[in-house]
Amino acid sequence: MVNLKAKPFNLSNEDITWVETTIDSMTIEEKIGQLFINLGYRHDQEYLKDILEKYHIGGVRYNPNNAETIYEQNKYLQENSKIPLLIAANVESGGNGACTDGTLIGTHIQIGATKDPQYAYQLGYVSGVEGAAIGCNWSFAPVVDINYNWRNPVTMTRCFSDKPEVVLDMSEAYFKGICKSGFAAAMKHFPGDGVDERDHHLLTSVNTLSCEEWDQTYGKVYHGMIEAGVHSVMIGHIKLPAYSRRLNPNLTDAEILPATLSPELVTGLLRDKLGFNGLVLTDASAMLGLTSAMKRSDILPHTIAAGCDMFLFFNDPEEDFSFMMDGYKNGIITEQRLTDALKRILGLKASLGLHNKQRAGTLVPPISALSVIGCETHKAIAREVADQSITLVKQTRAELPLKPETHRRIMLYVLGDDLVFFGQKQQGVKDIIVEELEKVGFEVTLFVPQTAQIAQVKQESAENKQAPVAVQRFKREKVSIFTNSFDAVILFANVQEFAQANYARIKWSSPMSSEIPWYVTSLPTVFVSLHNPFHLYDVPMVKTYINAYAPTRTVIQETIKKILGESSFKGQCEVDAFCGLWDTRI
Known part of the structure; x- marks a missing residue:
């Protein structure tokens, strides 16, 4: 009792x-x-x-x-x-x-x-x-x-x-x-x-x-x-x-x-x-x-x-x-x-x-x-935590820092758009990332999956009461066009499947889609996880991998500072981000 x-x-x-x-x-x-x-x-x-x-x-x-x-x-x-x-x-x-x-x-x-x-x-x-x-x-x-x-x-x-x-x-x-x-x-x-x-x-x-x-x-x-x-x-x-x-x-x-x-x-x-x-x-x-x-x-x-x-x-x-x-x-x-x-x-x-x-x-x-609520003192603590926690898990090729002076044209891929905590849907994380990268001087091209392009065309056609315009699927372009158009690639992942699936893994927009990191051998590529710290299991080919742990504007801002070389990486991951594998370390 x-x-x-x-x-x-x-x-x-x-x-x-x-x-x-x-x-x-x-x-x-x-x-x-x-x-x-x-x-x-x-x-x-x-x-x-x-x-x-x-x-x-x-x-x-x-x-x-x-x-x-x-x-x-x-x-x-x-x-x-x-x-x-x-x-x-x-x-x-x-x-x-x-x-x-x-x-x-x-x-x-x-x-x-x-x-x-x-x-x-x-x-x-x-x-x-x-x-x-x-x-x-x-x-x-x-x-x-x-x-x-x-x-x-x-x-x-x-x-x-x-x-x-x-x-x-x-x-x-x-x-x-x-x-x-x-x-x-x-x-x-x-x-x-x-x-x-x-x-x-x-x-x-x-x-x-x-x-x-x-x-x-x-x-x-x-x-x-x-x-x-x-x-x-x-x-x-x-x-x-x-x-x-x-x-x-x-x-x-x-x-x-x-x-x-x-x-x-x-x-x-x-x-x-x-x-x-x-x-x-x-x-x-x-x-x-x-x-x-x-x-x-x-x-x-x-x-x-x-x-x-x-x-x-x-x-x-x-x-x-x-x-x-x-x-x-x-x-x-x-x-x-x-x-x-x-x-x-x-x-x-x-x-x-x-x-x-x-x-x-x-x-x-x-x-x-x-x-x-949300006072400046508490925001300052959140910024300090972000600075102290963001972790450079892997860098096996000298790709950092990326600066607008040397890598101005950025191809940006974002996996998982919504900033969600316990059902609290807020501003799309894509918008925040683009805003913050452009704010420091990068010229950003945001990848839009073909599925989203098709949905947008259909919506516009419906609104205008017109027959839908055909969209060519799975169109490939010359590698040289891609490499001549961009100086570096940044990929942010905000993959969350809380209470919806027995996994939280990367799911690309389509089979062999163009956002899959084929480009790691052609351009400097930085992968940033804003949630799941174990994404290296699915992208072992990336040479520069960062765990940032939360999809907030503050964390994104502090991560960009570190990509720019304006702030050092101080965090140490408290889990095995390499998932026990040897190839994730290469």
Whole structure:
């Protein structure tokens, strides 16, 4: 059972009295409601009022929007909720995870490349300060996964390193930074992503390490963070067969469940063996790693029975609430398990002082606090992180620097246009790259794939109500025309397949298309990855390869400075960017 006087709660007798009397005063509907973290699809008061009054939610994470919209949402929620809410944000990379105009400080892999935990601290601190300004109080970060498998499409930029000790150092620093702003933190994704190459958004992935291997890697990280006092743990839809079998030798292969549904892993490993006393929540409940395990009517109560305290996201609020209530009435969720979960939920709220802030009317700060969002101080930190992290992974031919004085005419290829973080689509990255290259004096020709040309012609023909003009496909030109027209080639890749495919690899616009790097033997060629740090696997022929880790204007600007030779490369990649191959190093 929970000990509210011990870490991570550290509650006083007065705080514990509030927790216990609040639970005693609740109806069963209110108790069941506290188990849910709602995904806020809308920000209008009619929707928010309905969710609060019908389902009595314990927490919320919301769809992204600008700071003022989220501020007004959170203000309404806290002013109209009987019990103060945990309001979470995915601030893995900075304040941009709390609101679209927040500051992206750096992805986890980018912070790892600085080799300096002070930047992980700054990431946590800025994330918390900007999140708190709009009324958030809970971070779904740090990510404490370990990047063991370069093929994994989830972990590529969301891990600090492929070394447990580095992951722990950076995670502890992030935790200290975000705690300074009054936030709680949820480390994720227990029992650990990064071994399997598959995405647990799309299926139940598997951590195949032995118990001994897990203890020395993921176990080391989790134990260290628990000792540091981390408040909560997000459970991934990931199987850990070795420990499931050790803790329950009678399990058949078919009975081994994702951690979210596994009492062996949540209660046996996390609670009993590692001694975690804090709050446990599930990962998103729409992910196939969970939904394919059993019927949804069984999933909801069985996650709580397994030892999770909160359930992340309704599918349909009315139906899911009913499923959870039925699980309680049918005894899947025992009275003791429900009470224990409620004590942890309210205990976390009390540890943040939410009950006292509710009395004082300070759950959400004054609107003047929004001035910190995207402020110049935070932007300066983001620029410093970019400068310190961008990595020259490979240069086996002297092609840098490229300057307008010597290589004015640039052929530019951009793979993946949208700047996307957790569904936040912003300005196309192609436009930013062209603007920044031209700003420093390059003459840029942006490659337009023939598929895009054909679509444009069709659109223009439709708008003008004319028959479509024929476009010649797969037209080749003389190599000499290409080499006489350009002085160098720069290729930027922003390839992201988050929660959409079990890979994040380069896909060229057409078979044997002209943007494929045939030109590396003819012109100086620089390849820059703005996301996946493992693209050398697909382009081993390039001689100059840069990992920049995030598709932001700041990162692009700092990368161009380094291509120009105006700034040195300082970053050191915290993963094997060569993917274990010999030919990627040539």
